[in-house]
Structure formats: C-alpha cells, structure tokens
C-alpha cells in the first residue's frame with residue numbers, strides 16, 4: 001500500500017504529481033525580473049480568466065486566512081460599519097478579523113447549512129448604513145454554497161464594498177468576480193486548484209483601491225496592507241507605484257509560485273467549463289452515494305456544495321470514529337465536522353484531481369465500510385453503485 005494517505009478532506013486537496021515536480025528546483029532570486037515578471041506576474045495575469053475579472057490579482061504568502069485578513073485589514077478602518085454574513089466557521093472568522101481592526105461589525109447570522117434569506121439581508125442593508133458586506137461563497141464548515149450573485153446585487157444597489165471568500169470554490173465552482181460585483185475576491189490555491197498550502201490570492205477592484213486610498217490612517221499591518229502591494233508591486237502603467245524594479249512587500253515563496261503556475265496550466269489545459277462540470281459531477285456522485293446508504297447532506301440539495309460534502313451522521317455514530325476507520329483501513333483522510341458539528345458530521349472533499357471517479361469511488365467504499373463497522377445499517381454496495389451510475393452517465 002502507498003504509505004501516503006489520499007487527501008479527501010475539506011482541504012488541502014491532493015497534489016497532482018506535476019505540481020509537486022514543478023517545485024523541484026533550486027529556485028532563484030525574488031528580485032530577478034525573470035521570476036518577477038516572467039513567472040509571478042504572468043501567472044497572476046492568467047489567473048484573471050479563472051477569477052473572471054479584469055482586476056489586479058495579488059498573491060500574498062500565508063494561506064486562505066491571510067487573503068481574508070489582508071483584505072479586511074486593508075479596507076476596514078476603526079468605526080467602519082461592516083455587515084458580515086455568518087453561515088458557519090469561516091464567515092465567523094471574517095467577522096472576528098473585522099472586529100479586530102476596529103470595525104463596527106453587525107453579524108448577519110444564517111443557520112448552519114440553511115439558506116440565506118435575501119429579503120432579510122436586503123432589509124438589513126436598507127435600514128442601516130454599512131460600508132462593507134462580507135460573505136463566504138462556499139462555507140466549508142457546512143458544505144453549503146451561497147448565492148454570491150444575488151448578494152452582490154444587493155451590495156451594488158446599496159453601494160457597499162463586497163468582500164467574498166472563495167477559498168473552497170474557486171476553479172471548482174463557478175465564480176464570476178466582475179459580473180457578480182465582487183470588490184475583493186479572497187481565496188487560496190490549495191483546495192480546488194490543487195496547489196500546495198502557502199499562498200493567499202486576492203483580487204482588488206478600483207472601488208476597493210479608492211476605499212484604501214481614502215483611509216484616514218494607513219492600515220495597521222505593514223506586510224498585509226494591500227495598498228503597499230499596489231505601490232511596490234504594480235507597475236505605473238497599471239496604476240501602481242513600481243518604477244523599474246518591482247518587488248512584493250513580503251518575499252513570495254518562489255517554489256509555491258511555480259506550483260501555482262503549474263495548476264494554472266492544468267486548468268487551462270482542461271478548460272474552466274469542463275473543470276466546473278467535472279466538479280459538479282463528482283459532487284452529484286458523492287451525494288448520490290450518501291443518499292443511497294440512507295444519509296443526507298447537512299444543507300438541502302440546492303445548497304449542497306460540489307467541492308465539499310458535509311454529511312449528517314445518524315444518532316450514536318461518531319464522526320471521529322468513522323474518520324479514524326477510513327484512515328486506518330483505507331489510508332484515506334476525510335474530515336470530521338467543525339464547530340458545534342464536530343462529531344455530528346463528516347466533511348469529504350472532492351476537488352482538484354479528486355473530483356473524479358478515481359478518487360471518489362474508493363472513498364465511498366471506505367465510507368461504507370467505516371459506517372458498517374460503526375453500526376449504521378444499510379445495504380452494502382448501494383452507495384458505490386449510485387456514485388458509479390452518476391460517473392457513467394458522463395454528464
């Protein structure tokens with residue numbers, strides 16, 4: 001047996017070998033234009049197709065939460081009214097980040113795995129003045145995908161800066177940054193992209209730059225202030241302040257940028273539309289399996305995510321025990337729940353290369369075996385058959 005487990009958790013996702021190989025090199029100076037312009041900038045420009053944006057995209061060392069923190073820190077000033085949609089753990093993180101920089105935060109709570117009430121949201125922003133509206137597209141803690149387009153319309157109608165976390169959706173679930181009015185698309189490449197952990201990605205709209213430029217005081221973070229990134233990294237002809245030598249305010253991990261470039265190659269070779277269809281199929285296949293073995297996802301079908309499934313466990317079955325069985329007997333890593341759902345739900349990722357029969361079917365087999373060992377009663381093999389049927393339909 002391969003001693004390394006297969007990663008089918010909610011992230012990071014399994015790395016394709018060619019992405020691993022892209023990092024196997026001595027590296028170069030981060031100041032060398034061959035890297036800066038030839039590799040880093042070109043990769044960021046190519047990412048615009050995937051973000052579906054004309055805005056500048058930055059990569060900041062860190063991970064997904066750094067994308068959130070850099071964005072919030074850069075635009076929110078002490079006292080700014082911020083409305084944070086909180087539909088799970090990650091929405092809560094953005095809320096806490098906004099509070100820590102002194103924002104006057106109002107949480108807009110959504111029940112775990114429940115739909116977002118657009119009328120109530122619209123009423124909230126009509127009744128009170130906010131500067132910023134934040135939300136998570138794909139709430140990885142509950143496996144629910146929220147309607148960014150509809151919320152974006154509300155944000156635009158009320159002239160709010162719209163900050164969206166797409167960490168577990170980008171390149172696996174459709175994200176249309178410009179058409180949906182996203183001012184800051186905050187994400188990371190280690191989930192559906194299938195790149196290693198270590199980079200944050202953020203796109204910034206002209207409105208978001210205006211908000212940063214209009215600040216009374218500079219952002220409190222030296223390294224994550226995106227305005228500094230604009231000034232130091234963006235060339236003059238793209239609105240920045242870099243004259244000649246370009247540098248990023250933090251040295252960007254060169255090997256991770258090579259890995260990211262390889263994943264962008266992979267997305268382009270496959271074609272974004274085909275990639276999104278592949279994720280939709282994998283999500284449907286996994287959900288078909290869950291249903292066939294008598295379980296259900298936490299969110300209703302129309303909210304269920306195509307990259308991360310969060311399934312509810314029957315009374316008396318522990319998520320930790322099921323995940324431990326899957327790991328011990330099948331060498332597959334799946335996730336338990338998060339927050340209040342920690343032992344009541346399981347989270348399984350089907351993203352990047354794992355959004356395929358090659359990875360989903362063995363995971364269903366492992367899950368069936370672990371559930372049976374933990375006392376769940378169902379007809380063995382039915383989950384596998386249901387998932388297989390979806391893959392065989394080929395749609």
Ligand SMILES: Cc1ncc(COP(=O)(O)O)c(C=O)c1O
Nearest residue numbers: 063064065090138140167168188
């Ligand atoms: C929706 C969402 N936002 C933010 C994060 C934080 O990303 P990271 O763990 O890379 O810091 C995650 C990670 O799982 C996530 O799923």
